[in-house]
Amino acid sequence: MSKIKIGDIVKDLEKLALVQEKLNQAEGRESKGYRQAYPPASEFAIRALEKKLKFRFPPSYRAFLNIHNGWKGFHNDVAVFGVSGIGYTRPVADFNQYLKMLQKGPKTADESADALRKKEQVDEKTIYLPDHVPLATDFNGIYWVFDRNRKRKDGEYPIAEVLYGQNVEFRTKNFLEFVKRAIAQAQNELESEKKSHKGEEKRQEKMVEQRKRKFDGKMFVFAGTLAGMNKKDALDYVKEAGGIVSNTLDKKTSYLVFGNGKKDGKRVIAAKKLGVRVLAEQQFYDLLFKVRKKK
Missing domain, CATH: 3.40.1580.10 (SMI1/KNR4-like)
Structure with missing residues (x-):
């Protein structure tokens, strides 16, 4: 022994x-x-x-x-x-x-x-x-x-x-x-x-790619002030998902997001005439949530 x-x-x-x-x-x-x-x-x-x-x-x-x-x-x-x-x-x-x-x-x-x-x-x-x-x-x-x-x-x-x-x-x-x-x-x-960490890294990478592709080529115009989010953060989220942010409202615009503005304000009326989809603040969050949820 x-x-x-x-x-x-x-x-x-x-x-x-x-x-x-x-x-x-x-x-x-x-x-x-x-x-x-x-x-x-x-x-x-x-x-x-x-x-x-x-x-x-x-x-x-x-x-x-x-x-x-x-x-x-x-x-x-x-x-x-x-x-x-x-x-x-x-x-x-x-x-x-x-x-x-x-x-x-x-x-x-x-x-x-x-x-x-x-x-x-x-x-x-x-x-x-x-x-x-x-x-x-x-x-x-x-x-x-x-x-x-x-x-x-x-x-x-x-x-x-x-x-x-x-x-x-x-x-x-x-x-x-x-x-x-x-x-x-x-x-x-x-x-x-x-192994779990590597799997999580791959999942995060996939999330980022999916977010980038989701808004790819979509142009956003923001009007007014958002009550629930800093406007800069909102712009960053759109860009992160592959979207484009612009101050000019025209036929190339995909979405007009209005915050504290009136539903019948001038920009809203102009957007509807151009056939641009108009999103209230909560509708924008719903769309953003769906994009970020798919990770």
């Missing part, structure tokens, strides 16, 4: 942090928001917790604590516990409280500690809760626990995924493998985000 190298843990944690930083940037998140690794835990704090739990942490997890005293957003919604009160250490107490509740509850033939121990020997999907030390949790009530009954020669413990202490969904050989799994998931998220 090969011994885990602490350097491997350090490198993988650095790799995970780098991938998550890229993922933060791709998602537009701040680094110390959704995902955050905390500063190192002190050796005193680590030993104090080991004494309290009566459990010697495996070397790989100790190496983690020497670098990060907890990690929020370790992968997906999973938070790895630290030893102090910062971050997501509170679920440890919650989990232990849950264990006490089970132990104090009514004991039936199927729920007794002895029955659970016997069942564990024949069914790998059932575990005896007090023999497991939680190291991480997520928002769905899933816990990742060290199985202290299966200590390896190198001092490592396998990690089991359990739902409120019920069923083992999977086991990893050790904390290093747990970290590698987090890296793989973060990389998959990053690749998906990149």
Whole structure:
């Protein structure tokens, strides 16, 4: 059985942090928001917790604590516990409280500690809760626990995924493998985000092209003041959609847009005589909305 190298843990944690930083940037998140690794835990704090739990942490997890005293957003919604009160250490107490509740509850033939121990020997999907030390949790009530009954020669413990202490969904050989799994998931998220971003860029490019073609060759004349939009913005929108803006009303004009002017004003009457389509302000917005909606 090969011994885990602490350097491997350090490198993988650095790799995970780098991938998550890229993922933060791709998602537009701040680094110390959704995902955050905390500063190192002190050796005193680590030993104090080991004494309290009566459990010697495996070397790989100790190496983690020497670098990060907890990690929020370790992968997906999973938070790895630290030893102090910062971050997501509170679920440890919650989990232990849950264990006490089970132990104090009514004991039936199927729920007794002895029955659970016997069942564990024949069914790998059932575990005896007090023999497991939680190291991480997520928002769905899933816990990742060290199985202290299966200590390896190198001092490592396998990690089991359990739902409120019920069923083992999977086991990893050790904390290093747990970290590698987090890296793989973060990389998959990053690749998906990149593909999504490229797809969005293409969609935006297509939107611009469609807008440009929609008003291609159409001439607009504006009369009066628009109540709901700055006139300059309105002109820019028309130009963006490939339209032409003019101050001269003639047979080449496609639309006359009148704002606060009268419906029977001189320019409106002149436009109708020329066969130019007259648009009230809201009609212009409706036409513009349809153009910009087709993206």
